[in-house]
Amino acid sequence: MKxxxxxxxxxxxxxxxxxxxxxxxxxxxxxxDALGDxxxxxxxxxDDILFGEVWSRNDLLSLRDRSIVTxxxxxxxxxxxxxxxxxLESAKKNGVSKTxxxxxxxxxxxxxGWPKAWAAFRMAKEVWTGDADSTALGxxxxxxxxxxxxxxxxxxxxxxxxxxxxxxxxxxxxxVPIANVTFEPGCRxxxxxxxxxxxxGQTLVxxxxxxxxxEWGKEPVELQxxxxxxxxxxxxxxxxxxPNSWFSHLAIEVPxxxxxxxxxxxxxxxxxxxxx
Numbered sequence: 001m002k003x004x005x006x007x008x009x010x011x012x013x014x015x016x017x018x019x020x021x022x023x024x025x026x027x028x029x030x031x032x033d034a035l036g037d038x039x040x041x042x043x044x045x046x047d048d049i050l051f052g053e054v055w056s057r058n059d060l061l062s063l064r065d066r067s068i069v070t071x072x073x074x075x076x077x078x079x080x081x082x083x084x085x086x087x088l089e090s091a092k093k094n095g096v097s098k099t100x101x102x103x104x105x106x107x108x109x110x111x112x113g114w115p116k117a118w119a120a121f122r123m124a125k126e127v128w129t130g131d132a133d134s135t136a137l138g139x140x141x142x143x144x145x146x147x148x149x150x151x152x153x154x155x156x157x158x159x160x161x162x163x164x165x166x167x168x169x170x171x172x173x174x175x176v177p178i179a180n181v182t183f184e185p186g187c188r189x190x191x192x193x194x195x196x197x198x199x200x201g202q203t204l205v206x207x208x209x210x211x212x213x214x215e216w217g218k219e220p221v222e223l224q225x226x227x228x229x230x231x232x233x234x235x236x237x238x239x240x241x242x243p244n245s246w247f248s249h250l251a252i253e254v255p256x257x258x259x260x261x262x263x264x265x266x267x268x269x270x271x272x273x274x275x276x
Contacts, residue, residue: 028052064145067091068104075105075120076112084120088127095145098128140167140184143246147208149180151248161190161263163272164241176255182248183211188240188272191216191264200233200256204249211247212275213239220275223249230254238267243275 031046055066067090074084091101101124109117144151152169155162164187169180194201204213206223213229214220216236221229223239231237233256241247253259 028055059148062146062148063094064091064096067094067096071101071120072104072108072112075108075116078113078116078119080116080119080123085123085127088124092127095142097142100142101128139246143182143209147248149207149248149250151182152180155181158189161192162240163188163190163266171250177253179251180207180248181251182208182246183241185241185245186243186272187247188212188267189238190266191236191238193236193262193264194231194233195260195262196233196256196258198257199254200259201235201254202231203252203254204229204231204239205252206247206249208246208248210242210245211240211249212242213237223247233259236264240267243272 028047028051031043032040035043035046055063058066061069067087070087071084071091074080074087088101096104102121105117105120105124108120140151149171150169152167155166155168158166158168162183165184166187166189167182169182171178171180204223205228206225208225211223212220213223213231214237215231222242223229233254239249
């Protein structure tokens with residue numbers, strides 16, 4: 001069931017300060033360094049608005065994605081000057097691998113034009129060539145760049161209750177405990193029940209990728225970033241990633257009396273294979 005409005009307001013009150021802390025503030029001085037005396041207003045707009053405000057909204061769109069958008073936009077205009085090289089270097093810094101930038105520019109070539117792609121490739125090759133680290137990012141590293149909460153460490157303590165690899169990152173332990181749980185594609189936990197004599201249960205808030213939640217006897221519910229479900233105590237259920245997508249959700253323990261967790265049978269491959 002979808003979380004009630006009152007519960008959602010309380011939830012946002014709890015996690016919004018955490019999300020704010022996850023936002024990376026961009027500090028830029030290039031405008032003032034180059035044009036501070038000649039065009040102070042332009043320098044202000046460049047350093048404080050474009051980078052200080054727009055680029056700093058990485059809680060809404062990651063730095064990696066903003067770099068990709070910017071590189072493609074500049075390439076489409078045929079701009080391959082020092083600013084283009086700066087944004088290529090930023091893209092690399094923000095997690096875009098050599099393989100990915102090659103595919104990005106190849107894809108954009110069909111829309112922006114072949115000559116522009118050639119010019120962009122010459123500069124991209126200069127930025128990425130010989131850099132072993134630029135090709136070292138695996139699928140988990142790439143996915144981690146797309147969400148604002150940390151991935152954490154392999155969830156080894158509960159591995160026997162999961163099919164596939166999961167990761168756990170405690171966000172806050174005091175008050176209402178919150179953790180970010182990440183599932184690799186195809187990973188899901190076993191059927192389980194949160195027990196409590198009063199209150200209890202759990203709330204899930206999707207923060208990345210695509211996944212599913214299912215209660216016993218009901219159809220699976222697809223979860224995407226921004227979706228939330230409340231799981232009352234005593235309800236048998238499971239949750240995890242879609243077959244072809246990473247998935248992360250905040251797991252928020254609902255206060256209650258005599259809380260406990262009962263792990264049950266795995267979600268069968270036959271059941272799971274029905275999902276898209």
